[in-house]
C-alpha cells in the first residue's frame with residue numbers, strides 16, 4: 001500500500017486527538033517502517049476508534065452525524081472463525097438494541113481482501129419471496145439475497161416479515177455459512193396508529209435497529225470489508241420508504257383505504273395524507289414500544305447543530321443534498337434551502353461489490369433527461 005494515505009490519516013487523527021509533534025512523528029516513522037517491511041500496517045485501537053468516528057462524520061448521505069463522536073467501536077479484528085464472527089455479530093445486535101434505548105455501535109473485523117465478508121445488507125432485515133406470477137411476499141428489496149439464503153439450504157416461513165439469517169464468509173476462499181439469528185435478539189415494533197385503530201389491521205411491523213453490514217470502511221489506506229454499524233431509525237425511512245415505495249412494501253393504497261380516503265382521484269392527495277399518517281403511526285408505535293426513533297424535524301435540527309459544530313472546528317460540512325432532505329415535507333427543513341458540497345473525504349464508508357449475484361429488477365434510474 002501507499003504510505004502517503006496512512007501518513008495523511010495519522011496526521012489528521014493525531015492532530016484531532018491533540019497529540020504532540022513528537023508522538024505524531026514517532027508513529028509516522030513506525031507506520032512507514034511497517035509498510036516498507038510488510039506492505040501494510042496495523043491500526044492501534046485508538047486509531048481504529050477515531051477512524052471509524054471520522055468515517056461516520058464524513059458520510060455525506062447521513063443526516064444523523066451530530067452523534068459521530070458517540071459511536072462505540074468494537075475491535076473484532078481477532079475474530080477468525082465463523083463462530084467467533086457470529087458471536088461478535090450477536091453481541092453487536094444485543095448491545096446496540098439495548099432493550100430499545102439504541103446505542104450506535106460499529107464492530108470492525110479483520111482488514112484486507114482476505115478478511116471476512118458479511119453477505120447481508122443489514123444484520124436484521126426481512127426476506128422477500130418472488131412467486132411465478134410476479135407477486136412478492138415480504139420485502140422486494142431482499143428477493144435476490146433471500147434466493148441466495150434458500151440456495152444455501154435456509155427455508156423461511158414465507159410470511160411478510162421473516163427475519164433473514166446471517167450469511168457469513170470468514171475469508172475470501174471460504175464457503176458462506178448460514179446462521180439463524182435467535183429471535184430473542186431481534187426487537188420488533190408492531191405498527192398501530194394512535195387515532196385510527198384500523199391501521200393496526202394491516203399487520204405491519206418493523207425491526208428496531210438498522211445495522212448496515214454490506215459497506216466497507218476505509219481508514220488511512222486500510223480497508224475493512226466487514227464493519228457493520230448502526231444508529232437508530234428516522235421515521236421516514238420506515239414510513240415513507242420501506243412501507244411506501246412502490247418497489248418495497250407498497251402500502252399507501254392499503255393505508256388510504258383504512259383511513260377512508262378517496263383513492264379514485266389523485267388530487268384528493270390521498271397518497272400524501274396516507275404517507276403522513278403512516279409516519280405518525282411509525283413514530284407513535286416506536287414511542288409506545290420504548291424503542292428509540294427520531295422524527296425528521298428533530299433530525300434536521302440536529303443536523304443543523306452538527307453543521308454549527310463542524311464550522312466551529314474549522315471543518316467543511318460535506319453532504320449529499322438529495323439524501324439529507326427527508327422524503328416527507330422536505331422544504332420544512334433548512335437543508336432543503338441550502339447546498340452541500342458532495343466531496344468524498346476519507347476515512348469513509350464505501351459500497352463494495354456484493355459477494356453474490358444480484359438478480360434484482362434494477363430500480364428506475366434517477367435523474368437525467370430521457371431525451372439526452
Ligand code: ARG
Nearest residue numbers: 210231232233234237238242
Ligand atoms: N434506510 C435504511 C432502512 O430503512 C437504513 C439506513 C441506515 N439508517 C439509519 N438510521 N442509521 O432500513
